Amino acid sequence: xxxxxxxxxxxxxxxxxxxxxxxxxxxxxxxxxxxxxxxxxxxxxxxxxxxxxxxxxxxxxxxxxxxxxxxxxxxxxxxxxxxxxxxxxxxxxxxxxxxxxxxxxxxxxxxxxxxxxxxxxxxxxxxxxxxxxxxxxxxxxxxxxxxxxxxxxxxxxxxxxxxxxxxxxxxxxxxxxxxxxxxxxxxxxxxxxxxxxxxxxxxxxxxxxxxxxxxxxxxxxxxxxxxxxxxxxxxxxxxxxxxxxxxxxxxxxxxxxxxxxxxxxxxxxxxxxxxxxxxxxxxxxxxxxxxxxxxxxxxxxxxxxxxxxxxxxxxxxxxxxxxxxxxxxxxxxxxxxxxxxxxxxxxxxxxxxxxxxxxxxxxxxxxxxxxxxxxxxxxxxxxxxxxxxxxxxxxxxxxxxxxxxxxxxxxxxxxxxxxxxxxxxxxxxxxxxxxxxxxxxxxxxxxxxxxxxxxxxxxxxxxxxxxxxxxxxxxxxxxxxxxxxxxxxxxxxxxxxxxxxxxxxxxxxxxxxxxxxxxxxxxxxxxxxxxxxxxxxxxxxxxxxxxxxxxxxxxxxxxxxxxxxxxxxxxxxxxxxxxxxxxxxxxxxxxxxxxxxxxxxxxxxxxxxxxxxxxxxxxxxxxxxxxxxxxxxxxxxxxxxxxxxxxxxxxxxxxxxxxxxxxxxxxxxxxxxxxxxxxxxxxxxxxxxxxxxxxxxxxxxxxxxxxxxxxxxxxxxxxxxxxxxxxxxxxxxxxxxxxxxxxxxxxxxxxxxxxxxxxxxxxxxxxxxxxxxxxxxxxxxxxxxxxxxxxxxxxxxxxxxxxxxx
Amino acid sequence: xxxxxxxxxxxxxxxxxxxxxxxxxxxxxxxxxxxxxxxxxxxxxxxxxxxxxxxxxxxxxxxxxxxxxxxxxxxxxxxxxxxxxxxxxxxxxxxxxxxxxxxxxxxxxxxxxxxxxxxxxxxxxxxxxxxxxxxxxxxxxxxxxxxxxxxxxxxxxxxxxxxxxx
Ligand code: FES
Ligand code: FES
Numbered sequence: 001x002x003x004x005x006x007x008x009x010x011x012x013x014x015x016x017x018x019x020x021x022x023x024x025x026x027x028x029x030x031x032x033x034x035x036x037x038x039x040x041x042x043x044x045x046x047x048x049x050x051x052x053x054x055x056x057x058x059x060x061x062x063x064x065x066x067x068x069x070x071x072x073x074x075x076x077x078x079x080x081x082x083x084x085x086x087x088x089x090x091x092x093x094x095x096x097x098x099x100x101x102x103x104x105x106x107x108x109x110x111x112x113x114x115x116x117x118x119x120x121x122x123x124x125x126x127x128x129x130x131x132x133x134x135x136x137x138x139x140x141x142x143x144x145x146x147x148x149x150x151x152x153x154x155x156x157x158x159x160x161x162x163x164x165x166x167x168x169x170x171x172x173x174x175x176x177x178x179x180x181x182x183x184x185x186x187x188x189x190x191x192x193x194x195x196x197x198x199x200x201x202x203x204x205x206x207x208x209x210x211x212x213x214x215x216x217x218x219x220x221x222x223x224x225x226x227x228x229x230x231x232x233x234x235x236x237x238x239x240x241x242x243x244x245x246x247x248x249x250x251x252x253x254x255x256x257x258x259x260x261x262x263x264x265x266x267x268x269x270x271x272x273x274x275x276x277x278x279x280x281x282x283x284x285x286x287x288x289x290x291x292x293x294x295x296x297x298x299x300x301x302x303x304x305x306x307x308x309x310x311x312x313x314x315x316x317x318x319x320x321x322x323x324x325x326x327x328x329x330x331x332x333x334x335x336x337x338x339x340x341x342x343x344x345x346x347x348x349x350x351x352x353x354x355x356x357x358x359x360x361x362x363x364x365x366x367x368x369x370x371x372x373x374x375x376x377x378x379x380x381x382x383x384x385x386x387x388x389x390x391x392x393x394x395x396x397x398x399x400x401x402x403x404x405x406x407x408x409x410x411x412x413x414x415x416x417x418x419x420x421x422x423x424x425x426x427x428x429x430x431x432x433x434x435x436x437x438x439x440x441x442x443x444x445x446x447x448x449x450x451x452x453x454x455x456x457x458x459x460x461x462x463x464x465x466x467x468x469x470x471x472x473x474x475x476x477x478x479x480x481x482x483x484x485x486x487x488x489x490x491x492x493x494x495x496x497x498x499x500x501x502x503x504x505x506x507x508x509x510x511x512x513x514x515x516x517x518x519x520x521x522x523x524x525x526x527x528x529x530x531x532x533x534x535x536x537x538x539x540x541x542x543x544x545x546x547x548x549x550x551x552x553x554x555x556x557x558x559x560x561x562x563x564x565x566x567x568x569x570x571x572x573x574x575x576x577x578x579x580x581x582x583x584x585x586x587x588x589x590x591x592x593x594x595x596x597x598x599x600x601x602x603x604x605x606x607x608x609x610x611x612x613x614x615x616x617x618x619x620x621x622x623x624x625x626x627x628x629x630x631x632x633x634x635x636x637x638x639x640x641x642x643x644x645x646x647x648x649x650x651x652x653x654x655x656x657x658x659x660x661x662x663x664x665x666x667x668x669x670x671x672x673x674x675x676x677x678x679x680x681x682x683x684x685x686x687x688x689x690x691x692x693x694x695x696x697x698x699x700x701x702x703x704x705x706x707x708x709x710x711x712x713x714x715x716x717x718x719x720x721x722x723x724x725x726x727x728x729x730x731x732x733x734x735x736x737x738x739x740x741x742x743x744x745x746x747x748x749x750x751x752x753x754x755x756x757x758x759x760x761x762x763x764x765x766x767x768x769x770x771x772x773x774x775x776x777x778x779x780x781x782x783x784x785x786x787x788x789x790x791x792x793x794x795x796x797x798x799x800x801x802x803x804x805x806x
Numbered sequence: 807x808x809x810x811x812x813x814x815x816x817x818x819x820x821x822x823x824x825x826x827x828x829x830x831x832x833x834x835x836x837x838x839x840x841x842x843x844x845x846x847x848x849x850x851x852x853x854x855x856x857x858x859x860x861x862x863x864x865x866x867x868x869x870x871x872x873x874x875x876x877x878x879x880x881x882x883x884x885x886x887x888x889x890x891x892x893x894x895x896x897x898x899x900x901x902x903x904x905x906x907x908x909x910x911x912x913x914x915x916x917x918x919x920x921x922x923x924x925x926x927x928x929x930x931x932x933x934x935x936x937x938x939x940x941x942x943x944x945x946x947x948x949x950x951x952x953x954x955x956x957x958x959x960x961x962x963x964x965x966x967x968x969x970x971x972x
Contacts, residue, residue, distance in 0.1 A: 018915030019903040021849020021889035045962035195918040197853045198948050248916025282854040495914025688953030716858035724954040
């Protein structure tokens with residue numbers, strides 16, 4: 001019997017090529033094609049300006065330069081603004097940029113001209129020769145300036161408000177007014193960014209012999225890019241193939257499509273008849289891809305003596321940058337997901353999404369949830385401090401209970417579906433977390449540390465994460481005559497180990513050897529119907545689709561094998577790629593079944609020779625019976641009624657240095673529930689990576705724009721991403737598995753979990769160590785130092801462990 | 807690839823992974839670009855081009871060097887090892903590579919070649935690092951995916967595997 005692979009720590013198959021330097025990322029492609037051309041982009045040095053004139057006359061004189069485009073050179077749909085991908089009725093003033101700026105630039109980094117040359121160095125030389133006359137306009141930088149609206153980003157968007165959205169369940173304001181206790185909090189988070197190690201990249205090749213365009217893109221959605229390229233270039237969809245090879249991390253930023261370069265590269269390749277490559281450099285990634293996180297929140301909450309929330313009213317302002325290609329996904333997620341595992345009796349949320357003259361904002365791992373979690377968890381901590389209660393008690397008083405699932409919040413989620421949680425057991429998770437981090441023993445530890453003159457604090461934060469959003473994914477499973485199984489699913493992969501996790505599912509479902517399964521992702525030639533890899537949806541969506549497709553292939557295999565073995569299907573089992581009649585010696589290889597499935601009888605291999613001993617099919621009927629197809633294949637799609645909801649809780653113990661105000665992580669604990677685990681090793685890896693990104697977001701990362709809209713830290717030297725020296729030395733992880741009833745595998749998705757509670761959990765722990773409220777993140781040592789000075793008159797925190805009541 | 811026109815080209819002979827690559831490059835061509843685009847050794851990755859991320863780390867005469875901070879013309883007399891050259895002669899993984907596979911020390915794999923070369927050199931210096939020393943060994947390389955815990959484990963595991971080889 002084949003050992004069960006689902007749930008096992010199977011080593012990853014993709015590692016073999018990565019470890020040998022044989023991965024194929026976009027910039028690795030076509031390197032030996034002498035016809036390959038390279039592109040570079042002229043980007044705006046100004047945050048807000050009108051373009052008076054662009055002079056490219058010096059460019060083509062340069063040896064090696066092949067072509068240059070400005071907006072004037074674009075025609076048809078390419079000259080129109082880029083698509084607004086996810087329109088929403090409340091996005092009343094959605095605006096998108098042009099592939100190349102037309103008349104106006106709205107952020108530093110906006111693409112103005114596109115140069116193609118024999119070499120990237122030469123293309124950059126050429127870019128430097130382009131002369132642009134600007135008429136400077138005053139920029140709007142930051143949420144405060146956007147709200148003040150003394151100036152606007154777009155002339156036709158009053159007050160910089162792109163969208164205003166409100167949702168309410170019950171009557172929050174009345175409930176707060178009637179509540180025994182109320183609190184008000186203002187909570188801010190700054191901009192950060194995905195910053196994958198590989199930036200964006202696109203290669204395109206036009207084949208005049210077949211009139212086909214092939215585009216390779218480092219994207220999180222091949223089908224999305226394909227649709228955009230076809231539409232913008234006026235090509236039939238059937239003429240465009242998009243392939244996503246290995247991708248060096250995405251974390252959200254690569255789900256945006258089309259990036260200007262994703263259109264300009266194919267345009268250039270088709271126009272010039274030569275392959276063209278664009279590889280973003282690090283500075284370009286900072287100033288011209290996307291950021292996230294910046295939001296300011298105002299909270300009013302009413303609660304009873306137990307800390308039960310009776311009414312919660314949240315107002316917040318979201319900085320979406322200069323354009324809104326990806327709609328309102330991020331603030332909608334904040335507005336709904338801030339509820340976490342709790343059930344406020346009455347909830348109202350309203351947000352405004354604001355234009356600023358800074359680079360666009362699109363989902364970054366966690367996508368609006370870190371902000372929401374920060375808001376809710378800071379509120380829980382504030383309630384606990386006010387009532388003088390343990391912070392875990394207040395949370396327990398507000399938890400949705402295990403018997404209350406499915407739990408309806410009476411709100412609409414980002415996918416347009418009801419916000420209804422599928423499953424979870426929050427009290428059990430909290431019990432595990434307290435145990436894991438040593439919550440109940442912490443006061444002893446604090447005293448011990450205080451005796452040594454050391455200052456420590458503990459914090460916890462809980463979250464619920466809507467995962468596995470629809471609408472669908474599909475899969476195709478093909479059992480070849482060799483017995484090898486080829487699987488294709490359309491979504492892409494950026495390091496999550498899909499080739500391994502999906503192969504585990506297929507091996508188990510079909511009963512074949514793991515080594516015999518090969519999975520292809522993100523290739524529109526193999527699976528043209530797909531959505532993409534984001535929102536922790538890959539395992540849920542494609543995993544389920546792959547399982548269903550494998551079941552179909554299996555059904556067919558059993559039908560044919562039953563006929564060949566003259567047995568009944570119920571008596572058959574498949575293990576290690578062999579179908580056998582239970583309890584007998586009678587068996588047939590799956591590869592041989594694959595031959596039998598196709599009445600084309602040429603004995604070109606061993607499997608076909610073997611097949612000649614069996615006879616299947618009714619000789620009275622056509623060789624391929626009506627309703628049947630040749631080949632041993634299965635194809636299916638999975639489309640969920642609504643999102644799954646994973647959840648988790650993190651706790652951290654920090655030490656704050658009395659002199660330098662540096663924050664050191666002493667212990668980090670995670671309890672995580674993403675339903676059934678396909679490969680715990682991969683899930684834990686995702687948590688490790690998420691926690692590191694969260695530590696960065698909470699303590700170091702911020703986009704330092706000056707008032708003129710220049711990003712002052714657009715390099716790895718200045719934007720502080722965690723190295724090994726900044727992350728916890730170990731992370732204690734415990735899993736809870738409450739399976740989702742919404743999909744056949746009971747899985748929920750785990751990609752973003754690690755990052756969601758970071759700002760909240762660190763703020764809580766620092767607050768606990770210092771004894772004054774922490775309301776803005778990230779927090780640098782110098783900021784903590786300033787806060788200490790501001791709160792210097794308050795009592796010694798080592799003697800008053802919880803924050804003073806507001 | 808040669809660049810036509812005014813730019814003066816230099817004949818450069820690069821010794822990489824035991825083979826000789828004759829390339830013609832302008833003086834300004836980064837070694838990272840020469841390896842990737844002229845020699846076709848795309849295993850070496852470029853994450854920042856300003857010497858901070860470590861993704862482009864290669865071994866130059868056995869020492870870890872950021873190939874984005876070196877010009878191809880200055881590498882003429884050196885013995886270069888890239889990630890492609892780390893595997894054993896029989897094609898099996900080196901202890902460091904094997905350790906990464908054992909410990910799930912990589913996710914997207916983009917930073918991995920720089921870690922593998924850095925650690926290979928680090929273990930040559932210090933074959934038996936403590937956990938603290940293992941962390942120090944990789945403290946100059948950025949990884950956005952793994953959170954580093956498993957990379958630290960990989961260093962220690964590689965040391966173990968390396969000892970087994972002796
Ligand atoms: S690419 Fe050389 S150090 Fe980052
Ligand atoms: S594995 Fe992706 S950057 Fe390290």
